[in-house]
Amino acid sequence: METKYTITLCDAEFSSEHSIGLKGAFEKAAKANSLESGLRFTTCKTLGLKDKGAIVVVNPGYFVYGDVTEELVNKIVAEHLVGGEAVQENLIKEDHLFNRSFKTFGDSEFFGKQLRIALRNCGNIDPDNIDDYLANRGYEAIAKVLTDMTPVDVIQEVKKSGVRGRGGAGFPTGLKWEFTQRSQADEKYVVCNADEGDPGAFMDRSTIEGDPHTVLEGMSIAGYAIGASKGVIYIRAEYPLAIKRLEKAIVDARNAGFLGTKILGSDFDFDIELRLGAGAFVCGEETALLNSIEGRRGMPRPRPPFPAQSGLFGKPTLINNVETWANIPVIILDGSEWFSSVGTENSKGTKVFALAGKVVNTGLVEVPMGTTLRDIVYDIGGGIPNGKKLKAIQTGGPSGGCLPVEYLDTKIDYESLAKAGSIMGSGGMIVIDEDTCMVNIAKFFLEFTQDESCGKCTPCREGTKRMLEILTRITEGKGKPEDIAKLERLGNMIKKASLCGLGQSAPNPVLSTIKNFREEYEEHINEGKCRAGQCQSLLSYVINDKCVGCGACKRVCPVDAISGEKKEAHLIDQEKCIKCGQCYQVCKFKAIDKL
Amino acid sequence: MATPLEIIEKKKNEAIERLGAKVSQSTTKINVGMATCEIAAGSRNAMAVFRDAIDSGDIEGVVLGQKGCAGRCYLEPTVEIFVPGETPYKYGKVDAERAKEILQRHLKNGEVIQEWLI
Numbered sequence A: 001m002e003t004k005y006t007i008t009l010c011d012a013e014f015s016s017e018h019s020i021g022l023k024g025a026f027e028k029a030a031k032a033n034s035l036e037s038g039l040r041f042t043t044c045k046t047l048g049l050k051d052k053g054a055i056v057v058v059n060p061g062y063f064v065y066g067d068v069t070e071e072l073v074n075k076i077v078a079e080h081l082v083g084g085e086a087v088q089e090n091l092i093k094e095d096h097l098f099n100r101s102f103k104t105f106g107d108s109e110f111f112g113k114q115l116r117i118a119l120r121n122c123g124n125i126d127p128d129n130i131d132d133y134l135a136n137r138g139y140e141a142i143a144k145v146l147t148d149m150t151p152v153d154v155i156q157e158v159k160k161s162g163v164r165g166r167g168g169a170g171f172p173t174g175l176k177w178e179f180t181q182r183s184q185a186d187e188k189y190v191v192c193n194a195d196e197g198d199p200g201a202f203m204d205r206s207t208i209e210g211d212p213h214t215v216l217e218g219m220s221i222a223g224y225a226i227g228a229s230k231g232v233i234y235i236r237a238e239y240p241l242a243i244k245r246l247e248k249a250i251v252d253a254r255n256a257g258f259l260g261t262k263i264l265g266s267d268f269d270f271d272i273e274l275r276l277g278a279g280a281f282v283c284g285e286e287t288a289l290l291n292s293i294e295g296r297r298g299m300p301r302p303r304p305p306f307p308a309q310s311g312l313f314g315k316p317t318l319i320n321n322v323e324t325w326a327n328i329p330v331i332i333l334d335g336s337e338w339f340s341s342v343g344t345e346n347s348k349g350t351k352v353f354a355l356a357g358k359v360v361n362t363g364l365v366e367v368p369m370g371t372t373l374r375d376i377v378y379d380i381g382g383g384i385p386n387g388k389k390l391k392a393i394q395t396g397g398p399s400g401g402c403l404p405v406e407y408l409d410t411k412i413d414y415e416s417l418a419k420a421g422s423i424m425g426s427g428g429m430i431v432i433d434e435d436t437c438m439v440n441i442a443k444f445f446l447e448f449t450q451d452e453s454c455g456k457c458t459p460c461r462e463g464t465k466r467m468l469e470i471l472t473r474i475t476e477g478k479g480k481p482e483d484i485a486k487l488e489r490l491g492n493m494i495k496k497a498s499l500c501g502l503g504q505s506a507p508n509p510v511l512s513t514i515k516n517f518r519e520e521y522e523e524h525i526n527e528g529k530c531r532a533g534q535c536q537s538l539l540s541y542v543i544n545d546k547c548v549g550c551g552a553c554k555r556v557c558p559v560d561a562i563s564g565e566k567k568e569a570h571l572i573d574q575e576k577c578i579k580c581g582q583c584y585q586v587c588k589f590k591a592i593d594k595l
Numbered sequence B: 001m002a003t004p005l006e007i008i009e010k011k012k013n014e015a016i017e018r019l020g021a022k023v024s025q026s027t028t029k030i031n032v033g034m035a036t037c038e039i040a041a042g043s044r045n046a047m048a049v050f051r052d053a054i055d056s057g058d059i060e061g062v063v064l065g066q067k068g069c070a071g072r073c074y075l076e077p078t079v080e081i082f083v084p085g086e087t088p089y090k091y092g093k094v095d096a097e098r099a100k101e102i103l104q105r106h107l108k109n110g111e112v113i114q115e116w117l118i
C-alpha cells in the first residue's frame, strides 16, 4: 500500500523518549484502525516552537499539532487519519515566517533536522516572481516598521533579538545599527556585503539566488532605522545569476513601490544599487569594500574611524552580510522574543553552513546555534562516505581552524568555536577524513591567503610567503626540525602585526593544525612520511608481483622510469621517478603499490 | 489614508490572486531548481523536458515553475511535484532521462517513483 500520511515527530523541544512514545502510540492506534501500512514516520529536530510542547506534523496538508499527548494521538488517528478531518483545537495555525520551507521539505530527514530562518524561502519560491515573495508575507516587515515602529523601536527589536553578524566577526547587529543611527550626517548608507570570497562558500550566493527580495527588505528596514536613503549591494562579478536575480528584484520592487520615494505611502525614501566587485578576497573586508565601491584600490584602511562613523564617501555607513540581512524580516515579524528563544546564551538564531568535503550529504544547511558538530556531520550530513574515519572538521575557511574528533561535541556558537580553537566564520565547513593530510590542507588555505593578501602590510605580504615556503618544503620531505617552531613564531607575529582581518587570521589554519595534529608535521619532517598518502613527493611507487608485464605503465611514464620486457615483471627506477602517480592510475592489475 | 500595513495586505492578496489564476485547485505544479548549482548540475535539461511536454500539449493541467537552491547539493538537479492534497514529491538527480520518466510514469500515470524520492 502506498504511503497515505507522513507523520513527522519533532523531538528537540521535547525529549526524544517522548517522541518515541508518541510514535508507539501512533503505531498502536493505526493498527487498531488497520492503517499501519499507510503511514510513514520521519523525525525533525525542531520547529522553533519551544512553547508548544511535543509537536507532530501530519502531511499531506502540513497540519502542525502542538502539545501532543498519547490521548491526542488517538484522536488524530481516528478523526484525521481515518476520518479525514483535522483535530482543530490542537492545530497550530500561526503563519510564521521561519521554517516556511517545511511545508514542502519538512518530511525529509535532511531538512527536518534543520531550522530555516535565513533560507526560509530558498527552494520554496520563484526568486524571479515578486508575487511569490509577497504571498509569503514579503515586504510585510517593512510595512509593519513603517506603520507602527519608530527607528528606535526597530533598533531595540534588533538588539533584543541578539542577532550577530553572519559575515564572520559576529559583531552584535543591533549595536552596529545603533552606532550608525547615532552618527549625525546629512547622508548615510546601508551596504550589503555579498562578496563571499571564502573558497568553497556559497551561502550568500544561494540566499540571493533563492530569495533576493529578502535582502532588499532587510536593507530597507535598516535604512529606515538608521536614517539612510541609499543602499548599495557589493557583489562579485563571478555571480552572474545572483546579479541578474537582484537586478530583476530591484526593478520589480521599484515598480511595486517597495523601493524609491514614499515607500508604501509613507515619507520614507530608499533605493538600492548594485556594485560589482572583481572577486578579490580582501574586498570582503569592510573598509576595503568601501574603497572598492568608491572606485579606489580595494585595500583595507585602519579603523577607527569605523564605517558607522565614516564609511562610504566619508558618511556613516552600515555594513552587514547577506545572511544577516535575510534574518531581519523574520526578527521583525516573528519577533525578537521568538528569535532569541533559538540558540545559545550569547549566540541567537541559526547559522547557515556550506557543508562540503568527505561527507555523504554535502549541501547547504541551516541549524540553530548550539547544534553540535556531531549533529551536523552525522545526523544531517549522513556521516563519512566509503567507511572512512573522520579526522577533523574545518570551519571558518582560510581564517579558521581544524578541529579534531575530540571536539565533535562542540556546540556551534561564536564563543564555543573560538574556545575550541576555530571560528564560526562566514559558514564554510569542510569535513576531513583520514585520507587528507593536515599539512597539505593548511598549505592549501595559506596558498589562498598568501595570494589574496593586498600587500599593504609587510608581515602579511612577506610573512605568509615565508610560511608557505616552509610548508611547501615540509610537504616535499625537505622540512627541517626547527620548522614547526618557525611557523609558530611567524604565524603569531603576522597575526599581531597585520592591519586587517585577512592577515590577522591567515596563519590560523597552520597554527591550529600544528596545535591539533603536530605529530603529522613531525612525521613529515623527521620520517619523511605522509600518513594520508597525499604528499606526492613523500611517496614511492613500487611494482609488486601482480605485474603481468602489460606495459601500460611503461607507456604513460613521462620520464621513462619504468623498465621491463613484455609479459615480464616491470620495475620502477626510484631515482628517475617524479612521483606523478600516472602508472598507479593506469594499472589495471593493482600491481603498483603506493608506499 | 491607508497605512503601509493595509497597503501590503492588499498587495499580498492581489499577488495570491495572480498566482492562483495560474494554479487552480486541481493543477499540479512542477518546480525545477534553477540556482547556479542546480543549473551546473544540469537542471536546464530537466526544465526543457517539462517545458516541451507542456508546450506540445503532452500533459495538461500542469504549471511549471522555478525555485532557488534548497541546499541538497549532492542530489541536484532537484524537482518537486505538488499535487493538490498530496505531500509534495521531491525528486533528486533529475537529468533529462529521469525527467522523461517522471513525466511518463508520475505525471501521466500517477505512479510515484519511490527510489528517486529524496
Ligand SMILES: Cc1cc2nc3c(=O)[nH]c(=O)nc-3n(C[C@H](O)[C@H](O)[C@H](O)COP(=O)(O)O)c2cc1C
Residues within 6 Å of the ligand: A164, A165, A166, A167, A168, A169, A170, A171, A173, A193, A194, A195, A196, A197, A198, A281, A282, A283, A284, A285, A286, A287, A319, A320, A321, A322, A324, A426, A500, A501, A502
Ligand atoms: C579578509 C576578509 C574577508 C571578508 N569577507 C567577507 C565576505 O565575503 N562577506 C562578508 O559578509 N563579510 C566579510 N568579511 C567581514 C566584513 O569585514 C564585515 O565584518 C562584515 O561584512 C560585517 O557584516 P556582519 O556584521 O553582518 O557580519 C571579511 C573580513 C575580512 C577580514
Ligand code: SF4
Residues within 6 Å of the ligand: A282, A299, A300, A452, A453, A454, A455, A456, A457, A458, A460, A461, A498, A499, A500, A501, A502, A503, A504
Ligand atoms: S593584513 Fe594583509 S590583506 Fe590586510 S591590509 Fe595588511 S597586507 Fe592587506
